[in-house]
Amino acid sequence: MPIKVKILILSGYGLNCEEETACGFNQAGGQAEIVHINDLISKDKKPADYQILVFPGGFSYGDDLGSGYAFANRVRNNLGEAITAFINQDKLVLGICNGFQILVSLGLLGEVALKWNDSGRYIDTWVDLKVVGKTPWLEGIKELSLPVAHGEGKFYTRVKVATALKYINNTNPNGSFQDIAGITDKSGRIFGLMPHPERAIFFTQLPDWPLLKERYLRQGKRLPQFGPGLKIFQNGVKYFK
Secondary structure: OOOOOEEEEEEEOOEOOHHHHHHHHHHOOOEEEEEEHHHHHOOOOOHHHOOEEEEOOEOHHHHOOOOOHHHHHHHHHHHHHHHHHHHOOOOEEEEEOHHHHHHHHHOOOOOEEEEOOOOOOOEEEEEEEEEOOOOHHHOOOOEEEEEEEEOOOEEEEOOOOEEEEEEEOOOOOOOOHHHEEEEEOOOOOEEEEOOOHHHOOEHHHOOOHHHHHHHHHHOOOOOOOEOOOHHHHHHHHHOOO
């Protein structure tokens, strides 16, 4: 039996999308494990034992001091060396929404910022996206639709970055600079994005799935089981196959 790719999904202090994220990786054939950050700090669990490290979505520390900032400080002050050792190997890191904000606060994605949405409000909607960069996470994907749910998702930078995803079809929900929805580090292995792929794993999670179902039935087509978000998790697992 082949050894499954092991995925470490962080939890604790307000992160709240770990279960859905674990589901995505498990559906993709990986072996996801949800680990509280304190279990890493106590060394009961070690990042080195995994191939993929994930910072999931949520509202860590209630977004006090700015989204992702306090959680990033806890990581930096207690796990800095372990995280540095992890990313210096041929491994993958994923940050989704609040996880993206944590990666930004850790400085793992360069001189960038995620600011309050132009509306000044929390936004929960679906967006259309186009892949514009090269990363293992997005291999074989050209366009997809995913949900967003955030108050501080406006991407901003004054420097050139490795853009991976852009909002298209006038769906930029927050005023992000150059419609940027996700970026990577220079290697392409560390990927942060504001949209939530774990909320689009299954066909029935799509906002228009009843309409699509009727269309498929009238055309005599078989209903798909999975949604567009699953491909991202499959790509992460496939990287180590």
